[in-house]
Amino acid sequence: MAAQAGPLVDLSIDNDGIAILTMNRPPVNSLNLELLEEIGKSLDEVAKNKTKSMILTSSSPSVFSAGLDIMEMYKPDLKRAEIFWTTLQDVWIKLFGSSYITAAAINGHAPAGGCLLSMSCEYRVMVEGKYTIGLNETALGIVAPTWFMDTMCHTIPIRQAEYALTTARMFTVDEALQVGLIDESASDKADAIDKCKKFIRKFDKIPSLARAVTKQKIREGPLVRLQKNRQQDTAEFLGFLKNPKIQQSLEMYIQSLKQKAAK
């Protein structure tokens, strides 16, 4: 993968006081430890500055995020893998449990961890095109953690979530719209951001504390479940990584990605 030039995330506040958090790890925004750390710091910044809302997007022209960086899981240094996983848990807790308004302008593919980040927001607008979104973990021979599943069940009906998770279903933009995995489609990134802003403006006349507490109460179940089981969840992840069959599946998947990229 190409070397990183420039900061891994850009956090700006626009004229309406809305924070725009742009992931910037070319070529595909795969979530490695460093990118997750930077996303986590930006989310802290948004919370600390009491910014009322945040839009999550990507600097790539065709990928929102390719999900977890598979190289963090393939034959890993186990100490780093543990920090990687707890950082991912932190990012999810901060984003899913945030009190400010969140929306994702999904300007490209959003598989696995990319889908998770967008589902952790309250509203999703995806750019039209040949892009797909979904949790495809079973296709890699791995199992999405319970909190990934909880996040999907919080977004689409549980029957659809079970079917999508077990079949590693990647939804087209139209399919995602139909099932409710995204809320709107957009012609391009600017349109996606505009539509996210329109969603955010819906709260202009709603008292912010009432809105925030309502959001946090409705999201409490999945959050408490992970918070109570963090150590076990991390142990399970590390256990998976030590399993030779999982490593074999990851190796085959990496090879297939490299072959596809070389074509």
Ligand SMILES: CCCCCC/C=C/CC(=O)SCCNC(=O)CCNC(=O)[C@H](O)C(C)(C)COP(=O)(O)OP(=O)(O)OC[C@H]1O[C@@H](n2cnc3c(N)ncnc32)[C@H](O)[C@@H]1OP(=O)(O)O
């Ligand atoms: C193990 C225990 C349980 C763990 C539970 C956690 C579960 C996992 C959640 C995850 O997020 S796993 C990651 C799943 N992600 C994917 O399956 C996506 C794979 N990528 C793609 O499908 C495509 O890259 C794309 C996102 C559709 C973009 O396609 P595009 O044609 O634009 O780019 P490519 O040519 O395919 O890729 C460019 C370059 O990036 C490398 N790469 C792609 N995705 C990843 C990734 N997730 N991690 C690391 N590297 C990735 C790809 O190999 C190419 O590399 P080079 O050949 O240029 O070196």
